[in-house]
Amino acid sequence: MSVGVLDKFKNKKQKVKVSDFSVVDLFCGVGGLTHGFVKEKFKVDAGIDFDETCKYAFEKNNNSKFFHEDITSITSKELISKYTDGKRKILVGCAPCQPFSIYNRKGVKKSERTSSDQKWKLLYSFADLVDEIEPEIISMENVPQLLKFNDGKVFKDFVKRLEKKNYFVTWGIVNAQDYGVPQRRKRLVLFGSKHGKIELIEKTIKNNNYVTVKQAIGHLPPVEDGVSHPSDALHKSRKLTDLNKKRIQATKEGGNWQDWDESLWLECHKKESGKNFKSVYGRMKWNDVAPTMTTYCIGLSNGRFGHPEQDRAITLREAALIQSFPSNYKFIEPNKEMSNNVIARQIGNAVPVGLGVAIAKSIKNHIKQLESN
Template identity: 35%
Template sequence: MIHSDKISVSKDQVLIGATDLKVVDFFCGAGGMSCGFSQAGVKVLAGIDIEKQFEATYLANHKDAKFINENIIQYQPETLRADLNIDRYDDNLIFIGCSPCQYWSKINNNRHKSSYTNNLLYDFQRFIKYFMPGHIVVENVPGLLKEKNNHVLLDFLDFLTFNGYKSEYKIARTDHYGVPQKRNRFVLIASRIKKFISFPEPEVRKDMTVRNFIGKHKGFPVLPAGNMDPNDFMNSTASLSPKNQERIKMTPHDGGDRMAWKDNPNLQIAAYYDKDHYYRSIYGRLWWDRPSTTITTRFIATSCGRFTHPEEDRGLSLREGATLQTFPKDYKFKGGLVSISKQIGNAVPPEMARRIALSIIN
């Protein structure tokens, strides 16, 4: 069973020479990919991100790496080469590209803002063309495979083939890769030096449940809504309005949803009158014995999905969300409540990243 306190790497999983590999994590965010690759024995050289707010978190956990706060559109490969003193055509170099994905996501509230993210894969491609690293990893939303977005992916695949890369991609369910969460992700692995790409083997396991990762029995304290712990800020939870407190108290434990109070005129939400099939997960509780729903950037808000604790009358704490993302319990997050929840929700689950790294090492 996977230990939720800290995911360890056994000696037989990291082969001799693994430390020769090194990675540059583009669009690194809080460092989920960097965390997983580091756990697998790969040296993390740097994380690159336009968001300054990620810097403190990234450097707190990757002390030997650099954080490069640059807009990838303006940043130049030659500058990166000077900043990190890295060579071109290095077989041991890995480039990771997990670009923001609003344009390809099902959740797309701002089309103008999201259109900016549509071209980031092309900008990542500029760095690949200049450096020609030994390996490439791309992680994104499954929407990248939709017909309207196919030209972006097909252009990228053609570019890889033309430049001598062998590549494979798939839609991966995170609960088949050690993450207790229903989350489908597009994953691409490419190599210039290998003839065969090996994806990590999926595991269909019954222990990928909320119960096996969080709860009092796992060392998580019982907390009230609106808790702000000065000694451990990660035990913080979002506050609730009096009406939302009533809603949650009426929601049955272990998977209950808003149907429990839909006929209460004081609690029912006007937009959902006679629309029981609309967004039933809103204000819903997680199930103990199922994977969590996708941990989004707003997982601390009970009104934004099924993010209510299975039995306590509150939303998830920051640390609970991070643990369901498979961040180690000693991973340090810097910032306020909203900033940290965004960092956690945007991250690639480290355990999935670790398994991708091991597949490259092997």
């Protein structure tokens, strides 16, 4: 074979593959976003989070390594060491959204809410790490309120930092129910790539045929409040007081405290302002999607988290399924106790796996369009 022919083969362009990349997940939690990438055959080499209670679930379900570290103090050298040598880098993450929570902002003066960027240091730290290691592809997921808070300053700062590093940035507000998650959950999803724009895949749910609460949890065996199912320790709801038991019994499917006799009302319900809180003590509907899962998703008084039919709030397992975690996802390390509140926080904070899959597929489609020499 002539030298010219050898050179021709040597210079032939090849499609870039998912296996060419190594992924690191910042603020990984128990692995909702990571699991979406795993399902799409990406290799997630590491998850980093300050909440050490997430270690078991993250590692057990994702064949990845959990690092208990503070994102605000991790160095670029330390972050690079988490990637597989020789692989191209993808950095993803969901900076905790508590600073943007409506509940966390109640009673706080507007001047105090907008005067300090200290609250946003995790997102700024994310941008610092992107600046320093320049992964080829990034994705950031957060709450939509980020676009409006302080006139969008924090979000605009984040985008400007990326664009200065020659990333093509795309973003949009998506609803997880459009991607097979049995839950209304609007999120901000941002992509950045050195190679061109990444577009989120089209909605996988058409004609409003969303996955319903019944489809997600209707197959589970019934349980009493406060009692674990013998074959699944996660299938357990909080024990109700006698008064709250009467309240849930008086609540119809899809209903709330307005179904009750006035003798069951709380003092706040008797005030004009309290009449606007229609979701608290509410039951879900079988043939609808669930409300947004929060860190208080197993509390009857914290939202529309009542089971559609059984006289209790939803169980931890039901919350996990509504977050689209697989039914065999392990949260509790054998022979180790963990409080229900901790697990509820882990589940409520997670990126729904179905949304993680959509993000991973979007990046996969982008990679398939790339070529290398």
